[in-house]
Amino acid sequence: MRISINEQLHDIPAEMTLDQLRRHKYPGADICVLNGAETKANTPLQSGDRVVFICSGHTPSTEEFNAMLKARHGVEVQQTLERSCVAIAGVGGLGSNVAIALARAGIGCLIIADQDVVELSNLQRQQYFLDQIGCPKVTAMATTLKRINPGLHLTTHHTRVDSHNLTELFASAHILVEAFDHASAKAELTQTWLQTFPERPLVAASGVAGFGAANSIITQRPFARLYVCGDGASAVEAVGSLCASRVGVAASHQAHAVVRLLLGLDPLTDTPTTKHNSPIDKTLSNTEKIDIDKKQCGG
Amino acid sequence: MQLKINGKTLEVKDGCNIEALLQQLGLKADRVAVERNRNIVMRSDFDTTVLQNNDQIEIVNFVGGG
Known part of the structure; x- marks a missing residue:
């Protein structure tokens, strides 16, 4: 009969019990999860069962993590x-959430850039920890991302991103995520990216501040390759604050737009209108050729 | 002359450039991204980009927070 063992399908003899299987496949495992629930019982297994064996204290390898992603x-x-x-410009409230979502989703290569260090006030909405205060955000985020996805190829830049270094920093990215705080920086980045790489999408955010309804945050496409997530209006200057749950909604819109673009799906709708090409499948001119070089991506 | 701004028709003076258009709309030039007839216009070109009748202009006005 066929069952799933640690996310992989296996054929096992009929009439086998959970403990027999554990002793055969993972003799060191001290935790057994059968069909989503931890169990100590030596239950007879049935076709279609999902079994997970865990060895406490053992960190799964990159290969096991990647196999899990393929299975899921x-x-x-x-x-x-x-x-x-995928490149992320700014790893504050938006960017730290986008980076974590994309690392969990199994994006192969991330480039993150930010000039800031972690401050206490960031912990109100950004994915950092008390013991990381004073640490460059990109360094703190690298630690978290590697804990989530050990196989991630990550490049970090502890620097201010502007129109002068944008092209160099993010040259190997298929898609750029704009996750800045200031409106003028958002505008400058948008112009430079779309001018330099007209075929490569930019997923930006605008209007994410305050305590407004989560349902007012949407993904729009004002230009051919520009997606903007947010309500378009709620400025931090006007409403005074940013809230973890609302910024998180906007960041998840951004991360999901990236995933859909990569899969050749329209980020705006499930209605099949025109077939979208994934930016990684696009035939690019020589100057636009993208090379996911492991060395360039941190290796 | 007439322009299409984000899908809506707007009457502007002949010879109007993007800088003047943004002023007329009450938008700050350093916070917007502008496409003219599907081509991105850099901010440094806003005051020299003279608009023509029936130009299609898309403007994204960014607000702060992230």
Whole structure:
């Protein structure tokens, strides 16, 4: 009979029990999870069961993590995400959430850039910890991302991103996520990216401040390659604050727009209108050729 | 002359450039991204980009927070 063992399908003899299987496959495992629930019982196994054996204190390898992603997402989806390179400009309230979502989703290569260090006030909405205060945000985020996805190819830049270094920093990215705080920096980045790489999408955010309804945050496409997530109006200057849950909604819009773009899906709608090409499949001119070079992506 | 701004028709003076258009709309030039007939216009070109009748202009006005 066929069952799933640690996310992989296996054929095992009929009439086998959970403990027999554990002793055969994972003799060191001290925790057994059968169909989503931890159990100590030596239950007879049935076809279609999902079994997870855990050895306490053992960190799964990169290979095991990648196999889990393929089992969860399907091989084709995961191979596409694995070949993708996404840059995130700014890892504050938006960018730290986007980075974590994309690392969990199994994006192969991330480039993150930010000039700031972690401050106490950041912990109100950003994905950092008390013991990381004073640490460059990109360094703190690298630690978290590697704890989530050990196989991630990550490049960090502890620097201010502007129109002069943008092209160099993010040259190997298929998609750029704009996750800045200031409106003028958002505008400058948008112009420079779309001018320099007219074929490569930019996923920006605008109007994420305050305590307004989560449902007012949407993804729009004002230009051919520009997606903007937010309500378009709620400025931090006007409403005074940013809230973890609302910024998180906008960041998840951004991360999901990236995933859909990479998979060749329209970020705005499930209604099949025109077939979208994934930016990683696009035939680019020589100057636009993107090379996901492991060395360039941190290796 | 007439322009299409984010899908809506707007009457502007002949010879109007993007800088003047943004002023007329009450928008700050350093906080917007502008496309003219599907081509991105850099901020440094706002005051020299003279608009033509029936130009299609898309403007994204960014607000702060992130």
